[in-house]
Amino acid sequence: MSRPTDERLLYLIKSRGPVTARDAGAALAMTPAGAQQWFAKLAEAGLVAPEDRRHGRGRPLRYWALTEHGHRRFPDRHSDLTLDMLASTRAVFGADGLERLIAHREAQTLSKYEAAMAGCATLQARVAKLAALRSAEGYMADWQRTDDGGFVLVENHCPICAAAAACQGLCRSELAIFRAVLGPGATVERTEHVLDGARRCAYAIGHASQPAEV
Structure with missing residues (x-):
């Protein structure tokens, strides 16, 4: 049985570090817009937070990173x-x-x-x-x-x-x-x-x- 999308996104960030909606969409076979919607839901739950990073000229890219609450979804055993x-x-x-x-x-x-x-x-x-x-x-x-x-x-x-x-x-x-x-x-x-x-x-x-x- 496949994992729910929210768990897959959290696992992706945990294993790769902060990602953009485009990167997440490519990794999980969904559109960037779809990934962005999921990130918005996870942000409302306090599990992720945005980080805007500038790469040269132009608009900064928005990355999504785990919050402390998000990290706690990956348990510290006992x-x-x-x-x-x-x-x-x-x-x-x-x-x-x-x-x-x-x-x-x-x-x-x-x-x-x-x-x-x-x-x-x-x-x-x-x-x-x-x-x-x-x-x-x-x-x-x-x-x-x-x-x-x-x-x-x-x-x-x-x-x-x-x-x-x-x-x-x-x-x-x-x-x-x-x-x-x-x-x-x-x-x-x-x-x-x-x-x-x-x-x-x-x-x-x-x-x-x-x-x-x-």
Whole structure:
């Protein structure tokens, strides 16, 4: 069953960033006027807001972006419970106890990812599998090959954002997981970070002998 049009538009903005009605219409097989009508409805609901951008001379183009309310349509998994658990762990066991908890989660995740990547013989296959695993966990992940022979992995949603903001060791741990699971033949650098104000998290992945340019 296909998604309702409003959900498809919200998903499009979440995965691509702000879009024009023309871009949205082309992506979802509708007219620009039809997309504009849907954006007007979503704006009334407080889910999107317009951003007028000027490109050279002429009238500015109107882009539509998610509002904070719109971002909340993509859930932060069990955020309240997770925040309470992190606070309780820190209070009862201290910073060292919290680090042990993060290390335990890291080991479990790495084991699961490595098992899923059995048979992935190339770096490209491992990057593609990693993106699929992350998407299954709610990160809306995608990947592309770059002109220099490397790759870019992007995560358009962070389902643990509240927890990561409260405990940035989680982000450090996830970067370590990516480096470990992609193997010693790969370099991995985070180039965009939601907690630094970016729209998404992005990672430049290269071959160790030819690091990707960041």
